[in-house]
Amino acid sequence: MAKCEVCGKEMSEEDGCGTSKIHIGGKVFDRIKCGNEEDFDSDMAENERCHDCGAKKGFYHHWGCDAERCPACGGQLISCDCEDVFIKA
Ligand SMILES: [Zn+2]
Ligand SMILES: [Zn+2]
Ligand SMILES: [Zn+2]
Numbered sequence: 001m002a003k004c005e006v007c008g009k010e011m012s013e014e015d016g017c018g019t020s021k022i023h024i025g026g027k028v029f030d031r032i033k034c035g036n037e038e039d040f041d042s043d044m045a046e047n048e049r050c051h052d053c054g055a056k057k058g059f060y061h062h063w064g065c066d067a068e069r070c071p072a073c074g075g076q077l078i079s080c081d082c083e084d085v086f087i088k089a
Contacts, residue, residue, distance in 0.1 A: 004017060004053075004062035004063050004064075005063045005064065006018075006019050006062065006063040006087045007019060007062065007063075009062075011053050011054045011055075011062045012049075012054040013054075014054075014055070014062075015055065015056045015059045016033075016034065016055035016056055016058075016059020016060045016061070016062070017031075017053075017055060017059070017060040017061060017062045017063065018060070019031070019060065019087050019088070020060060021087070021088070022071065022085065022086075022087050023084070023085065023086050023087065023088065024070070024071070024072040024082050024084065024085050025072065025082055025083055025084050025085075026084060027072070029071035029072055030071060031060050031061070031068070031071065031087075032061075032068065032069050032071055033057075033058055033059060033060055033061075034049075034050050034055045034056065034057050034058065034059055034060070034061055034067075035048070035057035035058060038069060038071075039067070039069060040067050040069055040076075041067055044057040045057070050065060050067050051067065052065045052066045052067045053065035053067070053068075063087060064078060065077075065078070066078055070082055070085075
């Protein structure tokens with residue numbers, strides 16, 4: 001079991017992360033929700049959970065999820081080259 005560093009909740013028990021904004025390189029972006037058309041997994045079924053963080057479709061991925069896309073560059077958030085990336089809870 002793992003707790004999310006941002007929302008502090010048990011990831012497999014929550015619908016999703018509670019924080020909608022992400023700071024990247026001094027700008028603020030809207031995070032990309034699970035199953036959104038911009039998400040890596042854009043064809044998730046209703047009530048399906050993210051394979052990595054357990055967030056439900058239509059909710060935000062938990063922090064550190066390998067399926068969250070970076071809204072600044074479109075890459076994988078945990079491995080992209082953007083700097084100064086953080087979320088304020
Ligand atoms: Zn979270
Ligand atoms: Zn996820
Ligand atoms: Zn990026």
